[in-house]
Amino acid sequence: MITIAFIGFRKSGKTTLIRELLHVVKGRVAVIKRIHDYGQEFDVRGKDTWVFSREGAEAVVGLAPDKTHILVNTPIELNRIINLISELAKPDYLIMEGFNEEVRDRDDVIKVILPRSIGEVGELTKGIKPPFIIYCGFCGCRLDGCVDSVSELINSVLSYAAING
Known part of the structure; x- marks a missing residue:
C-alpha cells in the first residue's frame, strides 16, 4: 500500500487535488480525512444508525449490500x-x-506539500522528513523540482514507490 499525505493550510486545494486524483488513479484507494470541528455529522439525521449513535451506542455499524458504514463514538489512534x-x-x-x-517524521508516507504561495513553502517543509513532493498546481509558484499537474504528481509518487518498494 502506498501512503500519501496531503499537507497544506486551509483552502490550499488539498480536497480539490484528492478529488482529481480519485478520478485518475488506477487501483483501490482509501481516504482518511482529519476533521478539526467537534460535532461534525457523518450520518444522516433521523436514520436508525444516527439514532442509535445519539442514544448512546459506543459503535454503530450500518451494513448494506454494497457498503459498510462504521461509526465509533471515540477517537481512535491514527496507526490503528x-x-x-x-x-x-x-x-x-x-x-x-x-x-x-502525525506524518512529518514518517519515511513510509509520501508527503504532498500544497503551498498557497511561495512564502508558505519553507513553513510547510520545515522539519519535514523526506519523501515529499511540492505541488504548485494551485499557487503557481513554479519552484524548481515542484510538480504542477495531476499526471506529474502521480508519476512522482509511482516513481518513488517503485524505487523504495
Whole structure:
C-alpha cells in the first residue's frame, strides 16, 4: 500500500487535488480525512444508525449490500485506523488529508506539500522528513523540482514507490 499525505493550510486545494486524483488513479484507494470541528455529522439525521449513535451506542455499524458504514463514538489512534483500513479495504493507495504533525517524521508516507504561495513553502517543509513532493498546481509558484499537474504528481509518487518498494 502506498501512503500519501496531503499537507497544506486551509483552502490550499488539498480536497480539490484528492478529488482529481480519485478520478485518475488506477487501483483501490482509501481516504482518511482529519476533521478539526467537534460535532461534525457523518450520518444522516433521523436514520436508525444516527439514532442509535445519539442514544448512546459506543459503535454503530450500518451494513448494506454494497457498503459498510462504521461509526465509533471515540477517537481512535491514527496507526490503528491505518491498520484497520489496510485490513478491511486492502487499498493500493491510502490518501491522508490533514495529518501534518502525525506524518512529518514518517519515511513510509509520501508527503504532498500544497503551498498557497511561495512564502508558505519553507513553513510547510520545515522539519519535514523526506519523501515529499511540492505541488504548485494551485499557487503557481513554479519552484524548481515542484510538480504542477495531476499526471506529474502521480508519476512522482509511482516513481518513488517503485524505487523504495
